[in-house]
Amino acid sequence: AAKDAGRGRFHFYAADLHSDAEERRQLEEDLRDAITQGNLELYYQPVVQTATERITGFEALLRWNHPQHGFISPAKFVPIAEDAGLIVSIGEWALRTACQDLAQWPDDVRVAVNVSPLQFANPALPSMVTSALASAGVMPDRLELEITESVFLGDDTGTEAMFRALKGIGVRLALDDFGTGYSSLGYLKRAPFDKIKIDQSFVRGATQPGSRNGAIIASIVSLAEALGMETTAEGVETLDELDLVRMLGCSHVQGYIYERPLSAPATQTRLATGLMAIARGPRSARAAR
Ligand code: C2E
Ligand code: MG
Ligand code: MG
Ligand code: MG
Numbered sequence: 001a002a003k004d005a006g007r008g009r010f011h012f013y014a015a016d017l018h019s020d021a022e023e024r025r026q027l028e029e030d031l032r033d034a035i036t037q038g039n040l041e042l043y044y045q046p047v048v049q050t051a052t053e054r055i056t057g058f059e060a061l062l063r064w065n066h067p068q069h070g071f072i073s074p075a076k077f078v079p080i081a082e083d084a085g086l087i088v089s090i091g092e093w094a095l096r097t098a099c100q101d102l103a104q105w106p107d108d109v110r111v112a113v114n115v116s117p118l119q120f121a122n123p124a125l126p127s128m129v130t131s132a133l134a135s136a137g138v139m140p141d142r143l144e145l146e147i148t149e150s151v152f153l154g155d156d157t158g159t160e161a162m163f164r165a166l167k168g169i170g171v172r173l174a175l176d177d178f179g180t181g182y183s184s185l186g187y188l189k190r191a192p193f194d195k196i197k198i199d200q201s202f203v204r205g206a207t208q209p210g211s212r213n214g215a216i217i218a219s220i221v222s223l224a225e226a227l228g229m230e231t232t233a234e235g236v237e238t239l240d241e242l243d244l245v246r247m248l249g250c251s252h253v254q255g256y257i258y259e260r261p262l263s264a265p266a267t268q269t270r271l272a273t274g275l276m277a278i279a280r281g282p283r284s285a286r287a288a289r
Contacts, residue, residue: 028084030066031077035089039065042097043261046270047112047232047254050246057110057144059254060098061261062090078116087116092128099136099143101264105271112144112174120151121158126165133169140170146197147173149181160190167192174232178220188227196224198250200235207240214248221249 034040044058062074081087095113102111119125133140145166151159166173174195175188179202198220206213217233224231233245236255245253262270 024080027072027077027080028086031064031081031084031086031090034064034066035086035093039067040090040093041065041263042094042101043263044101044111044267045254045261046259047110047252048258050250050253055109056252057112058267059112059146059261060094060101060114062094062114063261082116082118085118087118088122091116091119092132095129096132096135099132099138101267102138102142103136104268107139107142109271110142110144110172112146114146114176117148117150117154120147120162121154123158123162125162126169129166129171130169133171141172144172144174144195146176148176149178149184149187152184152187152191153182163191177234179216185223188223193227193229195230195232195252196220197232197234197254198245200255203233203235203237203241203245203255207238207244214244217245217250218248225249 041063042060043063044060046055047057047059048054049056062078064072064074064077066072078087081090091114095115098111098113102109105111115125129143129145133143163173172194173192174197175191175193176197177199178196180199198217202213202217202220204213205211206217221231230251231249232252232254233241233250234254236242236245236253236257238257241255242253242257
């Protein structure tokens with residue numbers, strides 16, 4: 001019986017592998033169409049300054065509305081886009097669209113755009129960034145590029161030259177998902193980040209008794225402060241988590257406790273109605289439930 005079960009599992013597994021590969025290939029094809037047919041959208045999640053509880057900016061997050069399957073998460077399609085090299089054109093579209101949307105927002109609000117390691121390795125990135133800023137007519141310091149630790153796996157000279165070129169343009173740089181990758185303190189010394197984004201895996205569970213996450217967050221914050229960098233705690237969902245990351249000194253917070261990512265029109269409405277400060281009351285209670 002054990003052997004049968006084993007065989008059964010194997011067949012099941014093999015079938016899964018097959019359909020996974022098939023599904024990926026199909027999604028890759030559909031993704032090419034998504035770019036040209038306008039099925040990609042950017043949503044914007046508020047980034048809130050802890051001291052003032054004001055929105056200082058928004059992170060642009062890709063959304064794909066697939067004609068048959070409906071909404072597909074970027075956690076699923078961004079890796080496919082990376083493997084297929086499509087992330088370079090998708091990334092350019094995202095950067096240009098985010099800058100165009102930013103141009104409609106108040107001057108003291110920023111936008112953060114995620115940049116894939118593949119884009120970061122592309123020598124054309126700085127001129128593309130310059131062109132996106134210029135055609136939207138926005139100041140470079142209103143744009144923040146989020147990159148992950150994996151860019152440091154590439155060639156050192158290229159990486160350092162890219163950092164210099166981007167800082168030369170005057171855009172801000174944020175280190176995304178800090179603590180999840182190949183964390184080395186060496187590159188914090190070399191790379192001119194303006195902000196460290198503390199990955200939500202550290203926030204999650206930080207309020208549980210005996211958790212070491214709070215100690216880790218506190219040391220990232222003191223490291224960042226010593227280096228003159230801001231910190232954003234990602235994925236803050238509950239009031240307890242919000243209170244904790246505030247107490248630990250994170251300068252900014254992003255998470256469902258304040259707001260989920262909003263469509264561009266909803267972002268526009270939020271800003272136009274002057275609701276810059278976010279009320280913690282009812283919204284917090286709702287999110288904490
Ligand atoms: P990320 O850059 O770390 O973005 C933060 C993710 O956390 C977003 O997921 C956001 O919706 C989610 N999030 C925010 N607050 C909370 C919370 O309180 N709780 C929970 N559970 N999640 C929260 P999303 O939008 O699904 O994006 C996933 C990832 O896809 C992003 O992670 C980023 O790595 C990638 N991505 C999204 N848009 C782009 C893009 O334009 N370019 C590239 N290269 N990657 C992108
Ligand atoms: Mg990000
Ligand atoms: Mg992140
Ligand atoms: Mg992430």
